[in-house]
Amino acid sequence: MRITLFIPCLTDAFTPRAAVAIVKILEYLGHDVDVPATQTCCGQPMFNAGFHVEAKRLVTRMLDVFDGDATVVTPSGSCAALIRHHAPTLYAAGTPERQRVENLGGRLYEFVEFLVRVERMDLAAHDVRWDGDVTEHFPCHGRGIGLGDETMSLLRGIAGVRLHPLEHRDQCCGFGGTFAVKQPAISGGMLREKVSCIAATGADVVVCNDAGCAMNIAGGCHRAGTPVEVRSFAEILAEGLELLTREEPS
């Protein structure tokens, strides 16, 4: 299958390894991966902050960059949710743009969602092993695209993974984009609770598939002196398939 990748800004700059992992896994699965060089940002930060004129311009750019009928995969559930659910509201019903954005929403998948719903990947059919103690945080925007415990199930399918359930796994980590900067006290309170739940699991790695949440949780763990590494599921899987060399928790 021809797959176009959309790698949003935070992943691009802060967690590029997660995107590299996705490229390698998709190619391992036999797909033809393309990354349009003209892509930038879907406009989510502007949309969420209420700057809808600016957001609309960026979404319209997206429509050109990802024009066509290729399946689009992205590591970010929140960007997927934006295109699928929120971006259409920026255009009047019946306009060509509205149709194009709905079309894009229909063929755009978050990576884990792609593995489960499109690829229907059966880990038992692959030689995958990853030894370690892992817990998983559920990024809120999984909610927006109807994900539940898919990542947990996939992790359970990897030999060697010792999965420790995270209390309040689906409670927000306090990221929320500009929220983390505008309401630091509240956001920090949410983060501290998340970090203490993670610490209580005894895991060495917390799996988190959203770059923003991953930065937030990593920063919270680092500030608290909690020695836990944050990884995306794609990284774990790519390491387990020996497509990436394992980064040992430091």
Next chain:
Amino acid sequence: MSNDTAPSGPGLSRDVFVARIRAQLDASGPPGPPPSDSKLVRRVEDGADLVAEFASRATEAGMAVETVSPATLRAQLASRLDDVKRVTVSMSPGPRRDAVIDVVTTLGIEIIDWRRASGVLAHYDADVGITDVAAAVAETGTLVLSSGEHHSRGAFMVPPRHLAIVPRAAIVADLVDLLAAEPGRPPHERPAATVLVSGPSKTADIEGILITGVHGPGRVEVLVVV
């Protein structure tokens, strides 16, 4: 009185009030029927064992439920009114009420005549309020009590104990059945008050800890007559 078109004191007239609302709506006219799906909402089917369902739901809700036959009703009643001094009775006239009154008087218990008192005050002196029901709902173990000539609003709310007699035929399956009944009945022909009682009075206001009997009865006993 204040519901005609002229404003009454500080209020708006109905016309002005409704016009303010209409100004925010699209062209309105009489609406079509609202969306509804009673099958989706229903939890207990009509064919279910309604007595058993009612009894277990009512028990879960904290009521003490006993199934009795018409023959054992008197004995059951008597055993429950052992140390009682005063009761109020709020029931439709008929053999069942006669039986209750007979049992109570035989036991030497005083029956407070709530009809002579003003409002619900009479019930504040009673130890137990004995009532029949207008209906009962199996789904939620609910007793349905309606006000009327023979039915007080106080009997099941004011005394510390409420004892209800529920004939099997009064039990409907689901709230859907209860509230679907008699849609066409004009408002003034409906009971002024219909109360769905689904357990003893409860509060969790203090640290979320459940306490019964905060304002209404702390004990609700139900005799289902089959």
Next chain:
Amino acid sequence: MSGGPLDPPLPHRIASRAGAAGRDVQLQQFVNRATDIRDHARVEALDAAFGSRTEAVRTLAGQIKQHTLDHLDHYVGQFADAATAAGVHVHFAADGPAANEICLAIARRRGCRRCVKSKSMVTEETKLVPALQAAGIEAVETDLGEFIIQLDDDAPSHIVAPMIHKDRRAVGRAFEREIGAPYTEDPAELTAIARAHMRVQYQRADLGVSGANFLVAETGTVVICTNEGNADLSVSGPPVHIAFVGIEKLVPRLQDLPVFLKLLARSATAQPITIYTTMLTGPRRAADHDGPEEMHVILVDNGRTRLLAPDTRELLRCIRCGACLNTCPVYRKVGGGHAYGAVYSGPIGATITPLLAGLENYPDLPHASSLCGACFDACPVRIDLPGQLVRRRREMVETRVTGLLERSLMRAWAWSLRGPRRYRMATRLQRVGLRALGRAGWIRRAPPPLAGWTRERDLPVPARRSFHDWWKKRERGGRP
């Protein structure tokens, strides 16, 4: 007039109180635990009752309410006709003061001196109790939680559990101080004290005031849901009953009620149905021996017609179940409702307060959310609360309540994203800048606008090479 946590000086800043609550760790933990228990119980109760149908049931409930609101002019009229036919006096109040004035006029005409009142959010909006007291009418809150709030001269902090921020010791102290009861911390004993005290109030009262959870247009019926039974005792004893009801409480028919009764109790307190569901269709009938001689319904607008605008209409579907408060991590972290500085708190409060009282007066509220979506998932009538919060943010940008600095920053950021070259340049600048600030991969203190971030957590520096740079290099080098 300002004073009290729900009536703060304006503009109100949630952060000021959030900071205080953060320091008052005990309160925050207390509220956190209480709401967490409620939240889990809700999920279990709905799942047990409806399983995989839950979504469809919530959707239906939302649709019925939306239909009612779409035709609210019709249903208000139908309700008024039916209630009048049942002998109710229906009044129409544009705002809070008018509603209170209508109530006071009735009380004056009837010579009422003592009022027992059951829980009602609308009367919190209209500040009825102070108005009654100012008119020389004694007014007692009969809901246990509200009663304790009243004794403490405090304010409710949750729409279902008003004293969720208080523990048993606070209750013991209030009873000891205000009604002379011997101090105890035992919840059962405390409840018994309240019961005894309240029974005297019920018997003395000559005016009963209530709210309502639903109004049935078809039959003119007022529906009140309580667990304590205080509404029944408050309105069946006194000769006059006055119900304050917001116009959004309408449902078309009796047969539309079950879905709401089933959802409300489960969403609010994880019960199959509230203990008492009281349906009142008029005052006592000629043949009745008890019940009020007069029954009044005051239909209250108080800003609701403004919310009826198409973009915000869904907010009026709210059945005040409190589920969105319980599930909201922000509500939990700020120690409950007082931080919101208004009658309605949590996600629903954060969206409607700025609409009712002005964005410029509550500029923090639309931003006091990570948009995590937990509230949308919890809401039994499927109000898109995060979507509404984003709309408030948009309105803040459009009306320039959002400051110039923030607008300029966001627009500059957006500009930098409008072409690949600008984007690469900005990414590179950001990488160089942040890496210069960092030590061993982390930034402990960043300058504005990132200062808020590093107040609470460290900031990782960008990776040495961005993904797009990696990809470009790989493409140039050809695939292995």
